[in-house]
Amino acid sequence: MGESLCAQTGLIRGHGGDEVEAYLARPSGEEARGGVVVIHHMPGFDRATKEIVRRFAELGYDASCPNLYWREAPGAAPDDAAASARASGGVPDERLIGDVGGAAAYLRSLPSSNGKVGVIGYCSGGRQSVLAACNLDLDAAVDCYGAFVVGTPPEGYPLQVSSLVDQLPRLRAPLLGLFGKEDSHPSPEQVAELDEILTANDKPHEFHSYDAAGHAFFAVDRPSYRVAAANDGWERIGAFYGRHLAGV
């Protein structure tokens, strides 16, 4: 495999058949490969997220990230779109599932697809990655410090977020979880609780929690970036997807 890749923004079919903007990055060449759906963090469909999508192409996957805020703010700057989506209550779970499902179907429709698609999400996208893997046919899921997979949001929360505990028994894909020990959402106790629930339900999973790292340690453009945790995390992701998304 060479190092050339192609990246572009286009439209895919998302929840309810809606056209939704998505960023697509693909390695050059025609060899069969897996796909990765990237779920952006709460600050939106931003430059840092698109760098992550391109990194998956560099790792050898067809990768796509749907713009979850496209409906609220088509064509807006990512920060304005995120503000608009926040003010209107966030992304409903049902719509998220539809949009990730649309991105996965798009990846599987590519001539280079080997039929396998994984999902990964950061921050709020970490929870949404688990949500997608409980409701869609995916081959591997990665949760990067998603809050409220377990645990209950405070009463009166204006955003549409709820615990996924009742959905975890139907998790359909192996789960890789990457967490910071200094994070409070999810806290180490909540990570342990999720670990116990998945073990009790015989769900294959692999968790890594990093010292001296809090929330958003993968975010290279934020003070929360922790190079050691992020580097090891990328290694874990590469190995995990290598096991579950490989094949022709």
Added chain:
Amino acid sequence: MCTYATVQTALEGSAKGPGSSWFSVTDGTVYFDHPVHAMAEHTLNIDFADPAKGPSARVAVELTAASARDLVNAIQAALDSAPNDLTL
């Protein structure tokens, strides 16, 4: 962490925003979460917006918790310093 916690309030006034244009502010969104630009893990963020004019009709402010509290006090002090009949 993503706090998600968001407080919204209706506002009446104006802000100078994108393209150095003034616009009428109708909505305020206040939340404590990750900033886009400020070099802090969390900030108190305020969006002064007019949603009717689209997502870009927004003035965004990201303040550290300490400076946000200072701002609250400054606003209160400024209001207190004005004659009561002007600030009803």
